[in-house]
Amino acid sequence: MTDSDDGVFKALADATRRSLLDRLFARDGLTLTELELGLAMTRFGVMKHLRILEQANLIVTRRSGRNKLHFLNVVPIRLIHDRWIDKFTERQVSALADLKSQLEQAEPRQARLEKSA
Numbered sequence: 001m002t003d004s005d006d007g008v009f010k011a012l013a014d015a016t017r018r019s020l021l022d023r024l025f026a027r028d029g030l031t032l033t034e035l036e037l038g039l040a041m042t043r044f045g046v047m048k049h050l051r052i053l054e055q056a057n058l059i060v061t062r063r064s065g066r067n068k069l070h071f072l073n074v075v076p077i078r079l080i081h082d083r084w085i086d087k088f089t090e091r092q093v094s095a096l097a098d099l100k101s102q103l104e105q106a107e108p109r110q111a112r113l114e115k116s117a
Contacts, residue, residue, distance in 0.1 A: 004057065005083070008076045011056035016041070017049050021058060024072035031067045 011017050020035055036046040050070065053059045060071050 004076065005080060007056040008058065008080055011052050011058055012077075014049070014052075017053055020046075020049060020053060021072060024059065024070060028071050029069045031069060035070060 012021075016039065019039075023035060024030060032043065032046065032050070035050070036043055039046060050059065054061065057076050058073055060073050062069050062071065
């Protein structure tokens with residue numbers, strides 16, 4: 001595991017940070033004021049969470065006049081998915097597909113057995 005993986009896992013471990021990412025997924029390019037709406041924490045607390053997300057490269061920022069806009073970067077999450085999640089689910093998905101095929105092949109045989117009985 002790389003240090004960047006650790007940073008992504010750390011950032012995703014917190015419900016508030018996941019909520020911020022969800023908001024950016026729904027509408028990218030939000031300001032701090034827009035992101036802090038509805039959160040039960042101080043502006044400073046939200047800034048602290050955003051800093052952790054930025055350090056994990058899960059968000060990127062850009063200045064637009066006086067505003068600092070926050071954008072979602074899904075690449076680190078995709079890399080985690082490809083490296084960790086996908087490899088663990090591949091075998092299970094293959095097993096389910098094989099089971100489905102076996103059951104579909106067994107259905108005609110079962111129907112023939114029932115007709116001959």
